[in-house]
Amino acid sequence: MTAETSQTLDRGLRVLKLLADTDHGLTVTELSNRLGVNRTVVYRLLATLEQHALVRRDLGGRARVGLGVLRLGRQVHPLVREAALPALRSLAEDIGATAHLTLVDGTEALAVAVVEPTWTDYHVAYRAGFRHPLDRGAAGKAILAARQGDLAEPSYILTHGELEAGASGAAAALVGVSGIEGSVGVVMLADSVPERVGPRVVDAAREVADALR
Numbered sequence: 001m002t003a004e005t006s007q008t009l010d011r012g013l014r015v016l017k018l019l020a021d022t023d024h025g026l027t028v029t030e031l032s033n034r035l036g037v038n039r040t041v042v043y044r045l046l047a048t049l050e051q052h053a054l055v056r057r058d059l060g061g062r063a064r065v066g067l068g069v070l071r072l073g074r075q076v077h078p079l080v081r082e083a084a085l086p087a088l089r090s091l092a093e094d095i096g097a098t099a100h101l102t103l104v105d106g107t108e109a110l111a112v113a114v115v116e117p118t119w120t121d122y123h124v125a126y127r128a129g130f131r132h133p134l135d136r137g138a139a140g141k142a143i144l145a146a147r148q149g150d151l152a153e154p155s156y157i158l159t160h161g162e163l164e165a166g167a168s169g170a171a172a173a174l175v176g177v178s179g180i181e182g183s184v185g186v187v188m189l190a191d192s193v194p195e196r197v198g199p200r201v202v203d204a205a206r207e208v209a210d211a212l213r
Contacts, residue, residue, distance in 0.1 A: 011035060012045050016054060016065065025062030077103070080180065080212065081113040081128075087184070087207035088115040095197055097188035098126045101208065102139035102171070104181040108132065109140035112182075124167050124187045136162045138169035142183040146173035156198040160191065168193045172205035177212045184208050 018034055019026060026034075031042045046063055049055035053068030084101040092099040092115040101113040111130040116123055134140035142157040156172045163169070170193045171185025184205040186197060 025064040083211040091204040092117045097186040138171035142171040142173045172202040
C-alpha cells in the first residue's frame with residue numbers, strides 16, 4: 001500500500017477476487033483468514049458490497065459474487081472490441097477472410113468483434129454475438145489449448161467444417177492478458193487454411209493482447 005491508495009477499497013477488491021475464484025462461496029471466517037483481518041472488518045466490507053449488489057450471502061451465510069458484477073462486466077466488451085478492431089481490420093484485409101475476436105462467456109465462446117474484408121467477392125458471414133461450445137471451432141479450441149499450460153507464445157489451431165459446412169478456421173489465443181480469456185481468428189470458405197494464415201493470426205493475436213495490456 002502507498003499513500004495514494006485506499007486500504008478499504010483494496011480490501012474490498014480482494015474480497016471480490018477471492019469470491020470470484022470459488023464456486024461455493026466463502027464464510028466470514030474464511031475471508032478473515034485469507035485477508036488477514038478481523039471478522040468485524042469483513043462484515044463491514046461485505047455489507048458495503050451487498051449494498052451495491054456486488055456480493056450476496058446465501059442462507060448458510062456464505063458470501064458469493066453478486067449479480068451487480070454482471071452489469072459492470074457488460075461494459076467490458078465494448079472496450080475490448082474497440083481495442084481489437086485495428087488488428088482485426090488489418091488481418092481481414094491481409095488474408096481476405098472474416099476476422100473475429102472471441103471471448104469466453106461461461107462455458108461458451110462468444111464472438112464480440114467481427115470484421116469482414118472489403119475487397120473479396122465472397123466471404124463467410126459471421127456476426128458479433130455468435131456463440132458456440134468451446135470445444136468446437138478454432139476460436140474455442142485455441143482458448144482450451146492455452147489453458148493446458150503457461151504459454152510464453154501463442155500457437156494457432158486449424159479446423160474445418162466444425163461450425164459451418166465448407167468453412168475452415170484458424171485462431172490463436174490471447175496470451176498474457178490478465179482477466180481475459182479469448183482468441184483472435186479468421187474463418188474462410190476453403191477446404192484448408194493456406195500456410196501463411198496461421199502465423200498471421202498469431203501476429204494479430206499478439207497485437208490485440210498488446211492493446212489490452
